[in-house]
Amino acid sequence: MIVSWWSSVMKTQRAFQNFMRMPPDMFDEVVERLRPALTKKTTHWRAPLDPGLKVALTLRHLASGAKYRDMQYGWRVPHNTISIVVREVCMAIVDEYREELLKPPQNDEDWRQITDNWMRRWNFPHVIGAIDGKHVACKAPANTGSDYYNYKGFFSIILLAVVTSDYKFMG
Numbered sequence: 562m563i564v565s566w567w568s569s570v571m572k573t574q575r576a577f578q579n580f581m582r583m584p585p586d587m588f589d590e591v592v593e594r595l596r597p598a599l600t601k602k603t604t605h606w607r608a609p610l611d612p613g614l615k616v617a618l619t620l621r622h623l624a625s626g627a628k629y630r631d632m633q634y635g636w637r638v639p640h641n642t643i644s645i646v647v648r649e650v651c652m653a654i655v656d657e658y659r660e661e662l663l664k665p666p667q668n669d670e671d672w673r674q675i676t677d678n679w680m681r682r683w684n685f686p687h688v689i690g691a692i693d694g695k696h697v698a699c700k701a702p703a704n705t706g707s708d709y710y711n712y713k714g715f716f717s718i719i720l721l722a723v724v725t726s727d728y729k730f731m732g
Contacts, residue, residue: 581617582624591654592616598653610638610646618643619650626698663730678726690723690731 577585592613599616601609618636621627622643629640629647636643666672672689679688696717701709709716723731 595653682726694721
C-alpha cells in the first residue's frame with residue numbers, strides 16, 4: 562500500500578518536473594518569493610489570477626515556446642491576459658532575483674575564482690565565461706523591413722548570454 566502511494570507521488574513529481582521544467586519544491590519557492598509582486602486586490606469587477614497560476618503560465622510559455630492563443634484553451638485564461646501576465650512575471654523575476662543571481666564580479670579575487678572554477682570543472686584555463694545565443698521569435702516591429710528576419714524563416718531577436726562554469730548567468 563505504501564509502495565503504491567510512494568510510486569504515485571514520484572510519478573506525479575516527475576510529471577510536474579517534465580511539464581514545468583523544475584521540481585515542485587523549487588516552483589513553490591519561486592511562487593512564494595514572487596507572491597508579493599504578483600498579488601492583486603479582488604475588485605467588484607474581477608477576481609485576480611492566483612500568483613501560482615501566473616508563474617506556471619509564464620514558465621510553461623518560456624519552456625515550450627507555445628503561443629498565447631494556443632495556451633488560452635488549456636489554461637482557461639484569455640490570450641491577451643496571458644500576454645500581460647508573462648511580462649508581469651518576467652519583470653517580477655528580474656526584480657526579485659537580480660541582486661542575488663546577476664551580481665557581476667566586484668574585484669580581482671572574484672574574477673580569479675571564476676577562472677579557477679572553469680579550470681577545475683572543465684579544464685579550460687584563462688576562461689571567464691561561455692557565450693551562447695538563441696533566436697527568440699517576435700513580431701516584426703513597424704517599419705523595420707527585413708532587419709529582424711532571420712535565416713530560419715521567421716522574425717526574431719537574438720538573446721545572448723554569458724554564463725559561468727556552473728551555468729549561472731553573469732551580470
